[in-house]
Amino acid sequence: MQPLSDRTASFTDSVIRRMTRISLRYDAVNLSQGFPDFDPPAKLLKSLEEISKDPSPRYHQYSITWGAQAMRQALAEKQSRYMGIPVDPDENIVVTCGSTEAMMAAMMTVTNPGDKVVIFSPFYENYGADTILSGAKPVYVPLNPPQFDFDRKVLERAFCENRPKAIVLCNPSNPCGKVFTREELDFIASLCKKYDAYCITDEVYEHIVYAPCRHTYMASLPGMFERTISCSSLSKTYAITGWRLGYTIAAPQITERIKKVHDFLTVGAAAPLQEAVACALRFDQSYYDEVLALYTHKRDLFCKGLDELGLVHNTPEGAYYVLMDISEFGYSSDLEFCEDLARLVKVGAVPGSSFFREPVNHLIRFHFAKKDETLLAALENLKSLRDMIPSRC
Structure with missing residues (x-):
């Protein structure tokens, strides 16, 4: 065989x-x-209960492939507020089957076989696999314990020698809990612009950042929205890991490509869950x-x-x-x-x-x-x- x-x-x-x-x-x-x-949250479970009993095809058949309008609208309002940049529900968002699919769709959208992708180590185990499945090659840069900071010379050398197509940034980081400072993010952004690389972010823990640390969205930095694919999910924030609702936020031309990749990967996320979660996205x-x-x-x-x-x-x-x-x-x-x-x-x-x-x-x-x-x-x-x-x- x-x-x-x-x-x-x-x-x-x-x-x-x-x-x-x-x-x-x-x-x-x-x-x-x-x-x-x-x-x-009890309100979220109540919303799911009500939608599960509603016979409307809108709730129980395929939603729009790249996400139910109600969820995308609510998500756009929320993320515009927290990211500090305008997010359009139609031009910038794709709803995925968890952030796992969001990362895979982002990687397949950005890379060609043979491209290099910089990944900080330690890293969530999917990042290397996503890179390899896309035909690209991971280039690992260490985060140094106990603070899990990085050597700027080592990171720039990885960019200079490999000319990567993208860097993967998990912030806050799984598994080490590192929150990247604004200065660190500015430096990473400068390398992306200098070496013409994309930044694929995993920000599923965006609301779990302990004082005095603060979360800064890479896409919100000057000149970075155009070259950043922000990946996240609702799993951690709303304690619904089994719902498998994730999303990407990116510039329109990137989002159009992600829509196509996502369509062939999973067609769409669960329609009733998308409708139900819209209420949680409007929590104050x-x-x-x-x-x-x-x-x-x-x-x-x-x-x-x-x-x-x-x-x-x-x-x-x-x-x-x-x-x-x-x-x-x-x-x-x-x-x-x-x-x-x-x-x-x-x-x-x-x-x-x-x-x-x-x-x-x-x-x-x-x-x-x-x-x-x-x-x-x-x-x-x-x-x-x-x-x-x-x-x-």
């Missing part, structure tokens, strides 16, 4: 989703895959203040618990992930450590090596988008960590 695709030969399954399955197998508290265990500022207060509390609760156990970790500036250092346990494989953690300690985590291009095996990722009682249960289980997993050093 003919061999299968070369470009996918090196792929593994998603380590994040694998760790959820392992957590379920051992009945562990799952702090691996980043989904909440608390309810979405108090909702986003409550979301930030909620996650600030959860971050502080979980990090304090780790501190009390003497476990070394970073403190995220945004998103809802914590990286914990497992060096003291002496494992050469962080995947093996995470499997033992789930089996013996009953806590699920993701091995950090799945996020790094560099040979990093001493970090694991927890997420804290959980009820307080879930986080406290995980911390209670972690009290036995050093007894159940003695050091191999």
Whole structure:
């Protein structure tokens, strides 16, 4: 038989989703895959209930391929307010099946086979795969712990030597929780303009940014709207990861191409969910203040618990992930450590090596988008960590 695709030969399954399955197998508290265990907003659920009972074909058949008008209009109003730039619902927005499809559509819109794409490491696992599936080649630039800043000379060298077609920017960053400063973004923007590159952003945690940090949209910087594809989703902000509603925002000529790519990838996102979510997109500022207060509390609760156990970790500036250092346990494989953690300690985590291009095996990722009682249960289980997993050093 003919061999299968070369470009996918090196792929593994998603380590994040694998760790959820392992957590379920051992009945562990799952702090691996980043989904909440608390309810979405009551108004949003009420809206879904009402639409589900409405027999109108508008709600239950195909919507406009690039997004239901009601959702695009509400999203345009919201993002115009927060991004500080005018967003047109018809010319600038494509609704996708989650930000996962948004990133894939953006990558396929921008790159040709053989193009280079700069990706910061650590990175969400899909970015490298998206690049490879598009026939392009990833070029990794390290974010340096513990602050996860980058060396400007190293980044410019990556642009100068590779002449990339695009850079992928996750801000706030998964998995390390870094929030890029305005000065850092200005520098990245200057390289995009100098070397004529696009910027594909992943901004799903745009409303989960902890004081004193502030989120700046790359597309809002001078001269960057024309060369930025802003990708995001409603999953994290409204606690609806299973709804799979994402979107791209870009200049009209880019959006027209994304519409075509999106049409052949998935045709369209779920029509009733698009209609239902329009009400949430019109929540006032108090909702986003409550979301930030909620996650600030959860971050502080979980990090304090780790501190009390003497476990070394970073403190995220945004998103809802914590990286914990497992060096003291002496494992050469962080995947093996995470499997033992789930089996013996009953806590699920993701091995950090799945996020790094560099040979990093001493970090694991927890997420804290959980009820307080879930986080406290995980911390209670972690009290036995050093007894159940003695050091191999």
